[in-house]
Amino acid sequence: MTKNPIAAAAVSILTLGLALGVTPAMAAKMDATIGMQLEPPNLDPTGGAAAAIDEVLYANLFEGLTRFGPDGEILPALAKSWTISDDGLVYTFSLREGAKFHDGTDFNADDVKFSLDRARAEDSTNAQKALFADIASVDVVDPATVKVTLSKQNGSFLFNLAWGDAVIVAPESADGNAAKPVGTGPFMFAQWVKGDRVELDRNPDYWGEAVKLDHVTFKFISDPTAAFAAMMTGDLDAFPAFPAPENLTQFEADPRFSVIIGSSEGETILAMNNKKPPLDNITVRKAIAHAIDRKAIIDGALFGYGTPIGTHFAPHNPAYVDLTAQSAYDPEQSKALLAEAGVKDLTLSLKLPPPSYARRGGEIIAAQLREVGINVDITNVEWAQWLSDVFKAKNFDLTIVSHTEPMDIGIYARDDYYFQYGDPAFKAIMADLDKATDPDKRTELMQAAQKKIADDYVNAYLFQLPRTGVANAKLKGLWPNSPTQANDMTGVFWEK
Template identity: 60%
Template sequence: MGRILTGAAMALALVGALSGAALAQQPTEVRIGVALEPPILDPTAGAAEAIDIVVYQNIFEGLTAIDENGAVQPGLASSWTISDDSLTYTFKLHEGVTFHDGTSFDADDVKFTFDRILAADSVNAHKELYTDIAEAKVVDPFTISFTLSKPVGLFLFNLGRGDAVIVAPESADNNATTPIGTGPFAFVQWDKGNRVLLERYEPYWGTLPALSKATYLFIGDTAAMTSALLAGDIDGTNNFAPDSLAVFEGNPQFKVLVGTTEGETILGTNNRKPPFDNLKVRQAMAHALDRQAIIDGATFGYGTPIGAPFAPHNAYYVDLTGTYPYDPAAAKALLAEAGYPDGFSATLKLPPLGYARLSGQIIASQFAAVGIKLELINVEFAQWLQDVYTNHDFDLTIISHVEPFDIGNYANPDYYFGYDNPDFQALIKTLNETVDDAKRKELAIEAQTILAKDAVNGYLFELAQTGVWNAKLAGMWQNSPIEGLVLRGIHWVE
């Protein structure tokens, strides 16, 4: 009887076979269009966001990992302990991990990675984030400790950035063109000017991703990206031009994911230069800004209003947009109190970014209504870096600050907008050295509130992440709290 199938059993077997066939036909590959091609593929040797878009948490991994909400999660470290004085972090590492060339991962690789970051000839773009590491010590093959010269509140977060992914001494020198990491996807090939191909790494130590292959296609032109999406030549893109999203909204073949990024867009103000060194003038400008009109005109409605330099998806964010609400009458009164009853003239230097130049035109109109006459000066990015960022030769500018948790820039009086507040500097020092999360949140909110009240810059909006994807794809990050396009959760659904 064991060799004979009944009619019902045969039917069930046939159904199972057909279901298996259907599952076998389910796509397991994805083709993603991205606007910029990375200059190299080693995130520890370059600052370009385009590098992390391809490799972060895909090819390379860190001791910790940053999730979609910006929270720190375990990575290659399964757990850690922190000493009572917050100066020693001890990490237990996952065992059985291999790099994509088959070499084993252990604590020696971690020590090598950080010795390399801190070396005198290091080319790491954010070496400064790790200079408080006094010693990285191998305790045993799967335990490593870090001793810090002072407490660093963001230490675990910084370990999860692309700048701190773990590399092996056997392959590190070639990672720029042939990256070898421990992640769920292995590098296959880079056709420069066209694409990068990744394949699932079957011996991966963690949960295998659903995708078996991912291809990044470099498409810098919006019209070409639109055509590729509509033709099905690519399955999605993580950040599409907002002015062209209408093509896909309401189309059942696509899903549009709108989230936030780390890009705080500001009306950068030269606080060291009259009349902007006058608080009442800065307050007047803040009251003259109609954020929603700027968002509607410059981002086609996809930005999120901000009242301080902090991303709305961050757990420490506080909504301060009401500190100086749009009120032209209040703006005029403050200008008169500051000694400018008839307003004043100023220049607004604009880099070659669509959101900046569109925002500039709108702000010029809003400021004109309260008596501030702006001359718009369009500059190329190299000139903007020279004039504004380096030489501080500007009145006003518009730019997005995209680094995570960069509120500390305001504690540097030599930074380009020249804000010099000793009390704020002391607060940031305390924040940087605080490890307790609840206390860190209190301090971060206090810092945001000071900057909002001082109207250090005109806080406009958070740049949106506007992804366009095949409607049958799921698992993409809606928000972008850190540079990257993480593949591990992406999968096809019926």
């Protein structure tokens, strides 16, 4: 009987592979399933405030002119280079040639103009519209060159363009991005099974270096117990922001997994509605701040992971000032301040979004506030409800949330921001910061801004959210730190 030469060759290859310890399953592993606790409300980074949008899409599907690297540096993206005029007002960007959107349309300077004009328009729905406020005009020089003129100097402009809210979209597809996103990135949209997962496929026509994975699934698991089970059974390959820190020691003891501990940009705060009585009284806000034991919250909600903060700034930033002593835990001082403010029998609402740090931390904070005479009514809300009721409608007294946008202390200058501060003196500090280009002067102003909001007890500052990740030990290339709210899969691969 004559052997089939093709079959014989296949058997030989398989035998060689087994001899080398390479199984067919190992050789074929070109996909990854990534766990996330929150599902994005839509898939348009330019039209929503939820961090989960960027966690799925930033650098994977959508790209901006610039982007954040894994350690927070600003890197070229769709702009391959740029020049800045001597007066700091004109930025001329040289664009990637040959880049295409996933629907086959060409990327060019017209798309940049469309995206930036759309983001800064009067009717813009961009959650970070203030990033674009200093743009006076966007002009197309030629298909590969665009000129952006600012109305005033802004030392953070290239930084601002790296945010997920500043990604470049096309006029042909922008209106549909919320459900079927079309970008220029190395992955393209495959499907969104609402309530379960978003899937991305490798973009075969990507302008840059090809990614090593053919397929990525972002699986949404809100329950920490279920997240633990999914990792243990292999249903997930990684959970970059693992929601159950109490289980990390078990993963550390299991050679199948790697535990990745890093830092994030997530300033976690007990936010207060500064225009709602009696929280419009600084003495009451100060009393609340002194009623909070940060260590108890970090130990109880994060099992010891997390860094205490006393202002809205990341401790790993060189300009950080440690102001935790200014609002140290002192329940007796808290009671005295409430008496000074003439506040008795105070009841405040505390609306908690789904993350475990908020739900667990909220119970601890409520107990601490009750100890000083403040009654707390807790309401657990889903993420969409938090965005509509708290973030947009400002219908709250207290809430707990982690602000994961990079170096976002500028939000305190916005009159319409949900905690409603907008102090003129703080705005003046931020205006000076925008104009400053000298590094020492910028540090001085950033530190002044930190001190100002701490002095005004705008919010109660709790901790910097740690980046506690778990992954299959053979999955490499995940970011250990989180300089922006992203699960960047562009450098992820399976170790052979």
